[in-house]
Amino acid sequence: MSAILKVVEWIVIVLMAVIAAAVIIEVTLRDLLDMSIGIHEELTRYLMIWVVMLGSALLTHENSHVRISMLPDMLAGKRLFALECIADLVVIFFLSCFVYACATNLPSIVGQNTVTLGVGMVWFHAALPVGGALMLAITVHRFALHLRRLAGLR
Numbered sequence: 386m387s388a389i390l391k392v393v394e395w396i397v398i399v400l401m402a403v404i405a406a407a408v409i410i411e412v413t414l415r416d417l418l419d420m421s422i423g424i425h426e427e428l429t430r431y432l433m434i435w436v437v438m439l440g441s442a443l444l445t446h447e448n449s450h451v452r453i454s455m456l457p458d459m460l461a462g463k464r465l466f467a468l469e470c471i472a473d474l475v476v477i478f479f480l481s482c483f484v485y486a487c488a489t490n491l492p493s494i495v496g497q498n499t500v501t502l503g504v505g506m507v508w509f510h511a512a513l514p515v516g517g518a519l520m521l522a523i524t525v526h527r528f529a530l531h532l533r534r535l536a537g538l539r
Contacts, residue, residue: 386526390446393439393519400436404429423501431499431509438516445520448527466531473528480521487513 411425444450460468491514497506 386446386523389519390443393442397436397439397443400432400439404432404436427499427501431502431504434509435512435516438512439519442516442519442523445523466535470528470531470535473524473531476524477521477528480517480524484514484517484521487517 407425407429411421414420414422441450457465457468487510491507491510494507494510495505498504499506499509
């Protein structure tokens with residue numbers, strides 16, 4: 386799992402570098418040459434989808450997603466452990482539905498292309514089930530670790 390996450394981390398870094406370079410080039414062209422190239426806006430918009438979804442998987446691995454921590458802060462021991470297990474189950478259910486819905490939607494997008502890039506929209510929409518599947522795998526792995534810990538407590 387850690388090798389896959391390392392690759393995902395590098396992909397996010399490269400995508401962010403491409404986005405930054407595209408924005409810098411676009412701003413420079415607008416300011417210095419009073420011209421614009423249309424692909425920059427579309428490129429940055431669609432690459433950002435991949436950055437968000439892959440970055441979300443990295444945050445899921447680090448357990449760093451935004452959450453309400455008032456209840457977990459009040460609990461300890463077995464109650465906190467139970468809450469973490471329940472939260473993981475809810476996330477697993479949600480991500481399973483999310484990945485299924487996104488994956489079943491992909492065939493309807495085949496054949497649609499972006500306006501200026503001319504690239505199939507399916508490549509950008511694929512970020513949703515790919516990122517969701519990564520988050521799902523990470524959450525299932527964390528839940529399995531919880532179950533192992535539970536088995537060790539008995």
